[in-house]
Amino acid sequence: MQKQPQELRTGWFMKEHGSESAWLPVKQVPSEVHLDLLANDKIPDPFLDANELAVQWIAEKDWVYKTTFTTPPSSPQEGEKSSNNVKTDLVFHGLDTFATVTLNGRTILSSDNMHTRYRADISRLLQDKNSSNTLEITFHSALLRGRELITRHPEHTFHVRQTEASRVPVRKAQYHWGWDWGPILMSAGPWRPIVLETYTARVEDVWVVYELEEDLGRCEGEVCARVEGDYTGDDVALLLSIADVEGGGEVVSERVLMGGSAVVDSVVKVPFVIDSPSLWYPRGYGPQARYRVSATILRANGTQPLELDRMTKLIGLRRTALIQEPDAHGKSFYFRINNIDIFAGGSCWIPPDSFLSSMTPDRYTEWLNLVAESNQAMVRVWGGGIYEDEAFLDAADELGILVWHDFAFACASYPVFDEFVASLEIEARQNIRRMRCHPSVVVWAGNNEDYQVQERYKLEYDPDDTDPTSWRRSTFPARYIYEYLLPKWLREEDPSAIYHPGSPWGDGKRSSDPTVGDIHQWNIWHGQMAPYQSAASLSGRFISEFGMEAYPHLSTLQQSITDRSQHHPGSLMLDFRNKATGHERRLLTYLTENFPLLSTCSDLASFTHATQILQSETMRYAYKAWRRMWGTPGARQCGGVLVWQMNDCWPTVSWAVVDYHGVRKPAFYAIKRALRGVDVGVQRRGGVDWTEGHADPYRALGCVGEGGFDVWVASSRLESVQVAVLVRFISVASGEEVxxxxxxxxxxxxxxxxxxxxxxxxxxxxxxxxxxxxxxxxIIHAVLRTEDGELLATDTDWPQPLKYLSFPNRNVNVRISPSGDKVTVSADRPVKGFVFEEREGLALSDNGFDLVPGEEQVVTVTRGFVREEALAWTYIGAERRNP
Incomplete structure (x- = not known):
């Protein structure tokens, strides 16, 4: 018989386990406890006001979900011998986290890992054909279980840098315990689909192992399939094929009889060769060509074979390397795809919602389109969340976005007791197998910042000790996971994959060493709280985290804080919504050092705008300076820049450049401009720290004598481009050239x-x-054009700090087209940080830009439309806010 899948999506109920309360209806599964309680008006919206605090009791309770389903007609009855070896399984694609599952009162599985899929054979436990079966899932408190595990394992010290230590021994998304950008909302429930499958034989997996020759002209490898069930008969065959999606024809097709020696440990392998293969390239470097690989189980059935099961995946062929070679700056760190060096400008990605079951494929696609729209080449999936959804990876494949994926460890010292490691192995192997065919996934990292925990707590680490068993006995036993187990499992499941032990990591040197590996550059905002203007001196071989906080646009703040009396800077509700330790002093320090204080803090709109320009300026300085260090072949001083962070998991104040509702902050556009295919940069020489006691403020502004400046062009194009660079020097006060x-x-x-x-x-x-x-x-204003006059890019170096400048009489002119889909902006004098107030449902081609006399900025409305009476705008030093 053909495999018959049935998703158990509706007909569910839930309640607190052991309570006498009534069962509550569940709209659909996947779901989570908070969403179902909210839908039944049992709790307030956790994303509004301080309601997060009002729902945290949920984490200390156990919860139960139940449904009924009818026994499939082809399934054997309880106690009955299966005819034709038909099997029925229940497949749980994600249970969060500690769960006991019963069917008709019998326990069929116990889960302890949110990140793994579970399959239970229920063939002998079903009621009579066409009768009803009762499925119940009890979710036990992960918070309390975590605390119990700590007590049970006194041999390990559970060091932790974010929230409480009970998260460390639990294989659950770590951000659920709260983070410095996210709430404490401990979810539970069936967070991914539950499917009833009836079959005789099925394809468990299909994948390709291959090598591309150095000249990319030939691909040689094996197409592999893992099969399960009754497939041993002489009348059963497996058809393996590879087809060129664009070309439309099959390049590999082979039928293998399953009754012989073709199957080894349930795996069938067929060699193949593709001459002149179509290759998958990162966005902007070539096409995203893909092949369709299929495995089909066929049983002889007269002249028309019966298809028992089929699995199809889209794959991409590419040659990938992480180049780490000694050079004049230490040891390089950059990616090479299909023999092309790639500057990995991009962002870090956190889970896109506190309640992940609410994510849809469309929402994932919208997010990845934002990554592509802002010219990002790479997104890093952070280790404190989940192994990302198939929809996320599919969109990255289609759009040509490189994915750096951390394993699910973050900011802690993790244990290695036997049960933990056993669960981890299943988790790692399953997710490697799931992702290995996605061409976008180019590197795995062992963890996020766990080597910084080792350094902070002075845990044992000897780079010269090469004995993994001794690592497991040390005070930093997680080294055994990151440097032995994970690379071993990765080699066995995906031999060509790139592995990096952690982020940051530098070959056993201190994790902040700028000469080797990747670094998290938090001396802007955290640490030294260095001026963002000094980004050029804070580089590394690859900056995989850095950032600056900013408020989201007003619409997001006003939606999430319902009390209008709290709509002012420093209010109780706004401070509660910002989870970053010391955010008041850090944010205000940067603001007071750089922006006019009175106008900045006069009201929420002005304060919001100032934080957004602060973040945008940080992005401009960092991306421009570090992309400049991409350099030339053989001298790649900096191989990539990933901002912390792209997104939010709830409406909040954070380092995100796009807020929870998908509303872009000005920093988003600063990144978009800095990562253009061809970009120009301009920078004064000899900057002065105006915060020092005897600094000359006029020299800080760069207006004393004749100073020097640099101009450079950064290009990711694969051919030389003839360009013209025009540099103008324009008075801030008058708008005249000086x-x-x-x-x-x-x-x-x-x-x-x-x-x-x-x-x-x-x-x-x-x-x-x-x-x-x-x-x-x-200001120093650089304009980059092609030989025939096409505008490629502009950049403006402003005197620093901006707070010393005066901005009267800018004569800003904003013209909206009759159709409301285009806005033209100009000014008679230089304008800093011109921002349209964006909102959900409105999208612009550019925002947060500077205005220069003699030039117009034309902004296209890419989603929604605008009218003058509804389009608010402002800029640094504006005398009024419009409308």
Whole structure:
């Protein structure tokens, strides 16, 4: 018989386990306790106000879900011998987390891991054909179980850097215990689908193992399938095929009889060769060509074979390497795909919701489209969340976005007791198998910041000790996981995969070493709280985390805080919504060092705007400086930049560049501009720290004498581009040009940085031709065009700090097209941080930009439409807020 899957989606009920309360209806499964209690008006919305606190009792309770389903007609009855070896399984794609599952009163499985799939054979436990069966799942408190596990394992010290230690021995998404950007909402429930399957034989998995020759002209490998059930008869065959999706034809097709020696440990392998293969490239470097690989089980049935089961996947062929070679800066760290060096500009990704069962494929696609829209080449899936959903990976494959995926460990010292390791092995192998055919997944990392925990608590770590058994006995036993078990399992399941022991990690050196591996650069915001303008001096071989906080747009704040009296900076509700330790002093320090204090803090709208420009400016300085360090072949000083973070899991104040509702902050656009295919950068030389006691503020502004400046072009294009660079020097006060223009025509070299001007002198006009005040701050504005005049990019270096500047009489002009799909903005004098107030349902092509006299900014409304009376806008130093 053909496999018959039936998703058990509806007809569920839930309640607190052991209570006398009535069963509550569940709209659908997948679901989680909070969502079902909310839908039944039993709790307030956890995302509003301080309701997070009102629902935390849920974490200390056990909960039970139940449903009934009818025995499939083809299934054997209880106690009956199966005819034709028909089997019926229940497949649980995700149970969160400690669960006991019973069918008709009999326990069929116990789960202890949110990240794994469970399959239970229920063939002998079903009621009579077409009769009703009762399925119950009791979810036990992960919070209390975690505390019990700590007590049961006194041999291990459960060091933890975020929230409480009970999360560490539990294989559950760690952010559920709360993080410095997320609430404490301990979910429970059937968070992924539950499927009833009836079959005689089925395909468990199909995948491809291959190698591409160095010249990319030939691909050789094996197509593999794992089969289960009754497949041993002489009349059963397995058809394995690979088809070119674009070309439409099969390039591999082979039928294997299953009755002989073709099956080894339930696996069938067929060799193949593809000449001149179509390859999968990252976005912007080539097409995302894919092949369709299929495994089909066939049983002889007269002239028309009966298809028992089929599994099909889309795969991509690519040659991938992580280049770590000694060079003048230490040891390189960058990715090479299909022999092309890739600058991995992108972002870090946290779980997109506190309640993951509410995520849909469409929501995932919308998020990945945002990643692509902002010209990001890579997204890093952070280790404190989940092994990401198939919809996320499919979208990354289709869009050509590289995925760095952490294993599910974050900010702790993890144990290695036997039950923990056994559960971890199932988790790791299952998720490696699930992801190994996705061409977007190019690197696995062992953990997030666990080596920093080792350093912080001075746990034992000897780089010269190569004995894994001794690692397991040390005070840092998780090294046994990251440097022995995970790479071993990865080699066995996906031999060509790239593995990195942790993030950050530098070959056993200190995790903050900027000469090797990747670093998390938190000396901006955390640590030294360095000025964001000093990003160029804070580089590393690969910056896999850095960030700056900002408020989301007003619409998100106003939706999540219902009390209007709390709509002011520093209110109880706004501080509660920001989970970052010390956020008040950090955010205010950066604001007061850089922005005019009175106007910044006058109201929520002004404060929100100032934080957004602070974040946007941090992105501009960091991405520009670190992309410049991409350099040239053989001298790749910096191989990638990933901002912390792309997204939020609830409406909040955080480091995210796009908020929970998908509303883009200005920082999103700053990243989009900095990662253009060809970009220009301009920077004054010799910046001065104006916060020092005897600093000359005029020198800090760069308006004393004739200073020097640099201009460079960063390109990811694979061919040289002839370009013209125009540099203008414009008074902030008057909008007049104060120095001779500079024009350069160059060839921007392919896939590297081209230095255009180095410490070029600024030739100021005589004071008589300028404003009476000779100390006249000015911007340096660079414009990059093709030879035929097409605008490629602009960049503006502003005097620092911005708070020393005055912005009266900008004469900003905003014109909205009659159709409401285009807005044109201009100004008579330089404007810093012009921002349209965005909201859910509205999307713009650009925002948070600067205005320069003589130029217009044309913004396309890519979703929704605008009218003048409903479009608010402002800029730094604005005398009023519009409308």
């Amino acid at each position: 120095a001779e223009r500079v024009v350069k025509r160059i060839a921007a070299d392919a896939n590297c940085t081209t230095e255009v001007l180095s410490n070029e002198l600024i030739r100021l006009h005589p004071p008589s031709l300028r404003l009476p005040e000779t100390r006249d701050p000015y």
